[in-house]
Amino acid sequence: MFVNLINKLISTSAKKPPQSIARTVSTTTTMSPATLQPIFDKLFPKVEELKPDFINVLKQAVEIPAVSGDESLRPMVVKKAKFLASQLESLGFHDIQLKELGTQPPPVNNTHLQLPPVVLSRYGSDPAKKTVLVYGHYDVQPAQREDGWDTEPFELVVDEATQTLRGRGSTDDTGPLTGWLHVVRAHKEAGIDFPVNLITCFEGMEESGSLGLEELIAKEASNYFKGVDAVCISDNYWLGTKKPVLTYGLRGCNYYQVTVSGPKADLHSGVFGGIIAEPMVDLVQVLSGLVDSKGKILIDGIDEMVAPVTEKEKEIYEKIDFSLEELNEASGSNTALYTSKEDILMHRWRYPSLSVHGVEGAFYGQGAKTVIPAKVSGKFSIRTVPDMDSEKLTKLVVDHCNKSFAKLGSPNTCHAELIHDGAYWVSDPFNAQFSAAAEATKVVYGVEPDLTREGGSIPITLTFEQELKTSVLLLPMGRGDDGAHSINEKLDISNFINGIKLMGAYLHFYAQSPEN
Ligand SMILES: NCC(=O)N[C@@H](Cc1c[nH]cn1)C(=O)O
Numbered sequence: 001m002f003v004n005l006i007n008k009l010i011s012t013s014a015k016k017p018p019q020s021i022a023r024t025v026s027t028t029t030t031m032s033p034a035t036l037q038p039i040f041d042k043l044f045p046k047v048e049e050l051k052p053d054f055i056n057v058l059k060q061a062v063e064i065p066a067v068s069g070d071e072s073l074r075p076m077v078v079k080k081a082k083f084l085a086s087q088l089e090s091l092g093f094h095d096i097q098l099k100e101l102g103t104q105p106p107p108v109n110n111t112h113l114q115l116p117p118v119v120l121s122r123y124g125s126d127p128a129k130k131t132v133l134v135y136g137h138y139d140v141q142p143a144q145r146e147d148g149w150d151t152e153p154f155e156l157v158v159d160e161a162t163q164t165l166r167g168r169g170s171t172d173d174t175g176p177l178t179g180w181l182h183v184v185r186a187h188k189e190a191g192i193d194f195p196v197n198l199i200t201c202f203e204g205m206e207e208s209g210s211l212g213l214e215e216l217i218a219k220e221a222s223n224y225f226k227g228v229d230a231v232c233i234s235d236n237y238w239l240g241t242k243k244p245v246l247t248y249g250l251r252g253c254n255y256y257q258v259t260v261s262g263p264k265a266d267l268h269s270g271v272f273g274g275i276i277a278e279p280m281v282d283l284v285q286v287l288s289g290l291v292d293s294k295g296k297i298l299i300d301g302i303d304e305m306v307a308p309v310t311e312k313e314k315e316i317y318e319k320i321d322f323s324l325e326e327l328n329e330a331s332g333s334n335t336a337l338y339t340s341k342e343d344i345l346m347h348r349w350r351y352p353s354l355s356v357h358g359v360e361g362a363f364y365g366q367g368a369k370t371v372i373p374a375k376v377s378g379k380f381s382i383r384t385v386p387d388m389d390s391e392k393l394t395k396l397v398v399d400h401c402n403k404s405f406a407k408l409g410s411p412n413t414c415h416a417e418l419i420h421d422g423a424y425w426v427s428d429p430f431n432a433q434f435s436a437a438a439e440a441t442k443v444v445y446g447v448e449p450d451l452t453r454e455g456g457s458i459p460i461t462l463t464f465e466q467e468l469k470t471s472v473l474l475l476p477m478g479r480g481d482d483g484a485h486s487i488n489e490k491l492d493i494s495n496f497i498n499g500i501k502l503m504g505a506y507l508h509f510y511a512q513s514p515e516n
């Protein structure tokens with residue numbers, strides 16, 4: 001199907017007018033997989049040969065604990081940006097800029113906290129070539145050995161038995177991000193002309209809502225990003241463990257905190273227990289009124305905002321390769337709320353969900369501390385879907401929390417607020433980029449990719465599409481069982497290496513595509 005589509009596009013070649021990097025070649029030499037094969041015959045063995053070096057770069061990057069959500073680790077996030085900049089420089093990228101984004105907006109403890117920089121760079125500026133912007137994030141989720149990791153999270157472990165690379169960021173998103181650098185190196189060392197001009201946009205706040213990036217993209221749309229033909233993001237996962245996918249949809253994410261405050265300081269429960277209103281007791285009741293144990297969101301007005309399922313849409317889910325067993329394997333349990341493939345996929349991709357993440361200020365360590373915490377903040381997020389409106393949602397959430405708290409008749413105070421929101425995104429999976437990536441998948445993996453949506457969020461995707469007026473492709477590297485955000489996060493070595501080949505092949509196919 002994709003070959004036909006590509007051939008059709010090629011035969012009716014109509015190019016978008018040149019942008020800032022004006023292309024001097026107006027007629028495109030079309031290349032079929034067969035004509036690109038000699039390039040791949042040089043490129044792929046080079047990628048294999050460089051495997052130890054690629055793993056070594058990933059190892060150095062994983063060793064930097066760039067946790068954007070931990071204010072005390074902000075210097076590490078900046079260190080990782082500088083590490084990437086030095087790697088880019090040594091590979092011959094030019095115009096490397098660490099773009100500052102100012103201070104982090106509230107809620108934040110240190111009101112002078114600087115946001116980490118965005119790493120911009122270019123590889124090539126040939127007016128005859130298309131320009132592809134690759135986005136990735138170098139920040140990571142928090143991780144501690146005590147969470148249950150088998151090894152230190154910020155040390156990359158090459159596990160020979162499972163043929164995996166274990167460490168925080170291996171799959172989300174340090175592995176895929178460095179993949180783009182490796183594609184360049186493999187081309188250089190194999191003596192292959194790079195097929196496109198590449199621009200990198202690597203951010204350090206994705207796991208904390210991409211703060212500041214939207215404004216930067218809007219500002220750079222007609223400056224640094226002028227002339228970008230396409231955006232490619234490798235920051236999500238295959239649905240399962242065997243079949244590669246291309247992703248054309250993401251849920252959004254609205255992240256909230258509800259804070260209950262009472263006494264001036266933490267108190268002794270033997271002295272004050274039973275005679276003062278405890279913030280933690282109030283908070284758990286407010287949190288328990290958000291969602292039930294079947295996953296049903298209990299906030300009125302949300303269901304009405306969700307676009308109805310169409311008959312045509314239902315057919316999509318039937319065709320996808322996935323099963324309850326794969327979900328159970330990935331979660332390491334039998335705790336699924338749904339049994340049919342269709343229900344699971346719809347509730348992951350196209351319905352909202354509400355997750356309760358944790359409580360700041362509460363006692364959570366080992367032992368038995370008899371404390372009454374003075375101020376506690378419950379953190380929860382709602383994954384959003386078409387046609388939910390972020391502002392309306394926030395009003396519903398805040399009103400709901402306030403009503404729940406009012407019912408308690410507590411003398412404490414309660415404040416519910418949005419910490420950050422990122423939009424959902426759904427694209428056309430049959431455009432030139434997706435077609436090129438599908439061809440590349442066939443060359444590297446020998447199969448047609450499944451077309452999937454994703455339950456997770458990459459807040460900036462929609463901004464790229466709207467501000468740069470380009471299509472965005474999500475080209476995942478890792479598998480559905482990689483444990484992103486969880487303990488023992490890993491990336492299979494084969495996914496890392498084939499993922500690098502896939503990135504390279506996609507760029508070649510896209511370069512030859514007659515359309516943007
Ligand atoms: N790999 C993408 C990813 O993990 N994205 C995060 C983004 C996010 C949104 N709010 C906080 N982080 C995700 O949780 O989906």
Ligand SMILES: [Zn+2]
Pocket residue numbers: 137172173206235
């Ligand atoms: Zn990510």
Ligand SMILES: [Zn+2]
Pocket residue numbers: 141172207484485
């Ligand atoms: Zn993530």
